[in-house]
Amino acid sequence: MGHGHDTLFLAQLSDHVYAFDIQEKALVMTRKRLIDKSPKDNVTLIHDSHEHILTHIRSFKGVVFNLGYLPGDNKAIKTTKKTTINALSFASSCLNSFRFTILVVCLSGHEGGLEERHVESFSPR
Numbered sequence: 874m875g876h877g878h879d880t881l882f883l884a885q886l887s888d889h890v891y892a893f894d895i896q897e898k899a900l901v902m903t904r905k906r907l908i909d910k911s912p913k914d915n916v917t918l919i920h921d922s923h924e925h926i927l928t929h930i931r932s933f934k935g936v937v938f939n940l941g942y943l944p945g946d947n948k949a950i951k952t953t954k955k956t957t958i959n960a961l962s963f964a965s966s967c968l969n970s971f972r973f974t975i976l977v978v979c980l981s982g983h984e985g986g987l988e989e990r991h992v993e994s995f996s997p998r
């Protein structure tokens with residue numbers, strides 16, 4: 874979720890969006906952005922780590938990651954190599970169509986960012 878920009882963008886393109894963030898403030902900002910700017914009611918906001926994706930949803934056609942920390946906020950609260958590998962592994966095990974999308978955007982200028990960017994492989998679980 875972060876500030877909700879990507880969630881709003883994807884909601885305009887998709888039937889339904891399930892958006893994750895571990896920070897309550899991201900849910901608050903995203904909810905406000907959707908109320909202000911989206912005519913659709915097609916987003917589920919989930920206050921949990923992206924690595925728990927399969928606890929919440931089992932059927933989806935694509936996943937989009939915008940990794941790192943909340944811009945303008947606490948840089949210590951961020952995605953990590955571990956959570957990202959877990960999330961990619963679990964998500965990819967449920968992408969059962971030949972036409973699916975995994976898009977990963979990785980900020981790498983902060984501490985730990987390069988390590989996360991250099992993830993070379995993951996396996997579906």
Ligand SMILES: C[S@@+](CC[C@H](N)C(=O)[O-])C[C@H]1O[C@@H](n2cnc3c(N)ncnc32)[C@H](O)[C@@H]1O
Pocket residue numbers: 874875876877878879880893894895896899921922923924939940941942943944950951952953956980
């Ligand atoms: C670069 S920001 C996302 C920006 C967002 N896509 C937007 O459009 O504004 C990264 C977000 O990941 C969140 N985050 C950190 N660790 C996470 C985790 N394990 N699971 C889900 N979100 C996490 C942070 O709280 C932060 O809001």
